[in-house]
Amino acid sequence: MTAPADPRDPTRAAAQAADVQAAVEASIGEPERFALVYDVHYRAVHRYVAARLGPDAAEDVAAEVFLTAFRDRGRFDPRRGQVRPWLFGIATNLVGRHGRTERRRLARLRAGVEAESGFEDTVADKVAAQRLRPQLGTALGSLGRGDRDVLLLVAVAGLGYAEVADALGIPAGTVGSRMNRARAKVRRLLEATDAHPAPTTRKHTEDPHG
Amino acid sequence: MDELTLIADALTGPSAEPTPAAVERGRAALLRAAATAPSPRPARVPRPVRRPLLWSLAGAAAATVVAVAVAMPGGGGPSTRGPSALVPGSGKTAPAGTPGGSALDGRSVLLAAADVVAHSPAASGAYWTQRSIDQRTWPVTGGYRVVARTLLETWVSRDGSRSWFGTQDLGAAPATAADLRKWRQAGSPETFTVPASSEGAAMTLSARRGALTAHPLLPHAPAVINFGGCSFSPAGSLALPAGGEALSARLRACSAAGEKIPLPGASGPKVLHPELWGGLVDLLTSWPVSPATRATAYRLLAAQAQVRSLGPATDPLGRAGTQLLVAEGAGIRLVVDTRTGQVLSGQKNPATPAGQSSAALGGAWTDQAPPAAAPRS
Numbered sequence: 084m085t086a087p088a089d090p091r092d093p094t095r096a097a098a099q100a101a102d103v104q105a106a107v108e109a110s111i112g113e114p115e116r117f118a119l120v121y122d123v124h125y126r127a128v129h130r131y132v133a134a135r136l137g138p139d140a141a142e143d144v145a146a147e148v149f150l151t152a153f154r155d156r157g158r159f160d161p162r163r164g165q166v167r168p169w170l171f172g173i174a175t176n177l178v179g180r181h182g183r184t185e186r187r188r189l190a191r192l193r194a195g196v197e198a199e200s201g202f203e204d205t206v207a208d209k210v211a212a213q214r215l216r217p218q219l220g221t222a223l224g225s226l227g228r229g230d231r232d233v234l235l236l237v238a239v240a241g242l243g244y245a246e247v248a249d250a251l252g253i254p255a256g257t258v259g260s261r262m263n264r265a266r267a268k269v270r271r272l273l274e275a276t277d278a279h280p281a282p283t284t285r286k287h288t289e290d291p292h293g
Numbered sequence: 294m295d296e297l298t299l300i301a302d303a304l305t306g307p308s309a310e311p312t313p314a315a316v317e318r319g320r321a322a323l324l325r326a327a328a329t330a331p332s333p334r335p336a337r338v339p340r341p342v343r344r345p346l347l348w349s350l351a352g353a354a355a356a357t358v359v360a361v362a363v364a365m366p367g368g369g370g371p372s373t374r375g376p377s378a379l380v381p382g383s384g385k386t387a388p389a390g391t392p393g394g395s396a397l398d399g400r401s402v403l404l405a406a407a408d409v410v411a412h413s414p415a416a417s418g419a420y421w422t423q424r425s426i427d428q429r430t431w432p433v434t435g436g437y438r439v440v441a442r443t444l445l446e447t448w449v450s451r452d453g454s455r456s457w458f459g460t461q462d463l464g465a466a467p468a469t470a471a472d473l474r475k476w477r478q479a480g481s482p483e484t485f486t487v488p489a490s491s492e493g494a495a496m497t498l499s500a501r502r503g504a505l506t507a508h509p510l511l512p513h514a515p516a517v518i519n520f521g522g523c524s525f526s527p528a529g530s531l532a533l534p535a536g537g538e539a540l541s542a543r544l545r546a547c548s549a550a551g552e553k554i555p556l557p558g559a560s561g562p563k564v565l566h567p568e569l570w571g572g573l574v575d576l577l578t579s580w581p582v583s584p585a586t587r588a589t590a591y592r593l594l595a596a597q598a599q600v601r602s603l604g605p606a607t608d609p610l611g612r613a614g615t616q617l618l619v620a621e622g623a624g625i626r627l628v629v630d631t632r633t634g635q636v637l638s639g640q641k642n643p644a645t646p647a648g649q650s651s652a653a654l655g656g657a658w659t660d661q662a663p664p665a666a667a668p669r670s
Contacts, residue, residue: 114328118324125316133309133310141309142315146319146322146323153323153326191458194651213306219299234300
């Protein structure tokens, strides 16, 4: 199986992108060539779908992304963008069809039941971020779907603004304005966590028994 | 750390990575499709994927419309809005709503609940369950709005090694009296159509109650109770101290550990700082603790926080109790059953403009295993 190229090696990454694009075009006549698309992109697509719908739904939906892309491979047009944004556009479309699962995922984040503790050997930042899941669930749930799509394609899938525009079929300027709105809202809501409670409740420094 | 990194880190832990078996299954499915593909079909729209199991509506029972407590803001000091269930000073309680009880201020309700619970037997069971209700208002075809409610439930084994998460649709109902009239004019349909919008594709809501379905959470996922920098299993929560100073010291230590958690923001380092009263509210609402610890938590909360009684109320399940407003800025609302000293429900966040809100429904021990997960197809 072909592993994704290390993005820190731009030459190899570009060569692999070209290989993948060639595989999509060749798969019209030789369907099994499409396996390269899967091998290079499956993990990233799975991760993105898991972030949006939760780990339980991710396997089925991620597999569906590649089946959909395979069935649609005749429509892939390299002039309209590369394979990666094309796949994430399909993934985002399928996530949109699972609106209830996504709302459920956000509810679970808010309820704090999707705790994650597999980070023993990794950095403290990740553990810290995990603990903010309830606040993040609230913040993401307050965004409109279009804003959430853009924010998570950038933050989780790692797409650039131009790639997001290709993935969603919207102008790059719209990507920028959605992104600004979404970031501002998330930042405000996460900061609000620290802002309350009101001053009247700051009595905890006095010992009740003292 | 900026908020984009934070979002990625928060949403994609180890559980977001596919298992090797999942990678193989997906690849095999793709190769099967490739082996049987005659030629690409042009211009196909992606077909809808099957509904996830959580939303199975099998076994629907009659819809139950439950009155939701409407908290009344404003007004302070002792409630004069009606009889309280508590008979002050007796250490015992009268049934909720019994006339003749005198109104109590919030602090007195907490202290009376502490007295009741201190003399209660310790409950036990194989699983600790926590329930909460999410509700959301949706505009539907026909020009009115409905409130859809979903019950969320977690089960955790006593040692915290296994956990489950389940959901149940409680049914949708017209949001207001005006919506009810329009619904009747429309022939009182039992299903509602939410048109497609920026929120997502069109969907159908049912007025009927759905079945409760549950599935196991990943083995490393449980961590049933999180406060500040601490996580407890049910057994760990039961072992919390009952002494006032020891309990507040423990919760403050958790709170201090939580301060190491950075928040994003341009204006200098920010910290997440759960207040002690926040931990007390969480403990009383949803942690499995001994009666003595619970009584102590009530007394600490009475000493720590500004608490106002809003008088008799029902929780989102229609259970009667006394509603308390804790810490006015944050506006936490608790409904306490003064007969048993249990918190029936707690709501931390006010409803969003979209009419979305969430209320915790307390926790309980049970020996009944979670309903079996529907098989994955």
